[in-house]
Amino acid sequence: MEFSAEVKASILVDALPYIQKFYGKTIVIKYGGNAMINDDLKNKVMHDIVLMKYVGIRPIIVHGGGPDITGFLQKFGKTSRFVSGLRVTDKETVQIAEMVLVGKINSEIVSRLNHLHVNAVGLSGKDADLILAKKKKAVIHNENGSTGEVDIGFVGQIEKINSGLLNDLLDKNYVPVIAPIGTGEDGASYNINADYVAAEIAGAMQAEKLLLLTDVEGIYRDYNDKSTFLSTLTQKQVQDMINKREINGGMIPKVEACLCSLAKGTGKASIIDGRQAHSLILELFTSQGIGTQVIR
Ligand SMILES: Nc1ncnc2c1ncn2[C@@H]1O[C@H](COP(=O)(O)OP(=O)(O)O)[C@@H](O)[C@H]1O
Numbered sequence: 001m002e003f004s005a006e007v008k009a010s011i012l013v014d015a016l017p018y019i020q021k022f023y024g025k026t027i028v029i030k031y032g033g034n035a036m037i038n039d040d041l042k043n044k045v046m047h048d049i050v051l052m053k054y055v056g057i058r059p060i061i062v063h064g065g066g067p068d069i070t071g072f073l074q075k076f077g078k079t080s081r082f083v084s085g086l087r088v089t090d091k092e093t094v095q096i097a098e099m100v101l102v103g104k105i106n107s108e109i110v111s112r113l114n115h116l117h118v119n120a121v122g123l124s125g126k127d128a129d130l131i132l133a134k135k136k137k138a139v140i141h142n143e144n145g146s147t148g149e150v151d152i153g154f155v156g157q158i159e160k161i162n163s164g165l166l167n168d169l170l171d172k173n174y175v176p177v178i179a180p181i182g183t184g185e186d187g188a189s190y191n192i193n194a195d196y197v198a199a200e201i202a203g204a205m206q207a208e209k210l211l212l213l214t215d216v217e218g219i220y221r222d223y224n225d226k227s228t229f230l231s232t233l234t235q236k237q238v239q240d241m242i243n244k245r246e247i248n249g250g251m252i253p254k255v256e257a258c259l260c261s262l263a264k265g266t267g268k269a270s271i272i273d274g275r276q277a278h279s280l281i282l283e284l285f286t287s288q289g290i291g292t293q294v295i296r
């Protein structure tokens, strides 16, 4: 499709108010494993990040890699089990998760960005104690509205983010790319859902926006029939939907992450479709808001 010069120019001019609005602002992007579909789409996400950087935004990337972790666990003969969207993580599993997240996925994203002339720096929660964590238990939501707790092994609850390190990197023009592995006081590794890491980082950095890229358009009233798409959800609606199990599985950490980041001072939090080409720049620089925005 070829556009006229006038259309091309007007697209850029229409983006100007958004470019001005976000200039100098920190935006945290959570790049979920289910949105890392193929080379072409990965490159489009990278180009969006490069564009953000070159129009003066301070992007911070937190990545997941759930499907890759599951694949590697299978190769080692281990099956995966999730409780409320969190992987049950024994000693071997946390080692494999760290290997996949830090050794494979983080370094791939960093080299893709550097190839596009952005100074990306790969980090895990262990670098300068970026993500201090302690053991977390999973909360289960029963149908009668009550909740319970389940031990899920080496899964971390974030205690502290080293925002000084991130500010230093951003001030020096680097793009931090963060793997969701936390470190305990004793140096132990904790597997942390990347949505929570992104939320805590967005809160600690007082980010303008938290954008969670995933494999669905946003939140549906009923995910199975997909007839009602919800473009905005309040904290109360989220809680009701979790209790009624209308929001379940991997969507639970996502909505909780949005609420947590808003409570800690993030401006806006949205769940957007990482399968749509250039979803980041469409969300940021056009009037057509995409995805589901979670508000307090
Ligand atoms: N109400 C809902 N609306 C949309 N998706 C939902 C809903 N409830 C559960 N989900 C599930 O949440 C999934 C997204 O979480 P997940 O697979 O963990 O993504 P990611 O790897 O990006 O973190 C969707 O693919 C869908 O299966």
Ligand SMILES: CC(=O)N[C@@H](CCC(=O)OP(=O)(O)O)C(=O)O
Pocket: 031, 032, 033, 034, 063, 064, 065, 066, 067, 069, 085, 086, 087, 089, 097, 155, 156, 180, 191, 192, 193, 194, 195, 250
């Ligand atoms: C505790 C926990 O569940 N950790 C996640 C960490 C990776 C992740 O969050 O990846 P996605 O964003 O691609 O789902 C896991 O082991 O899968």
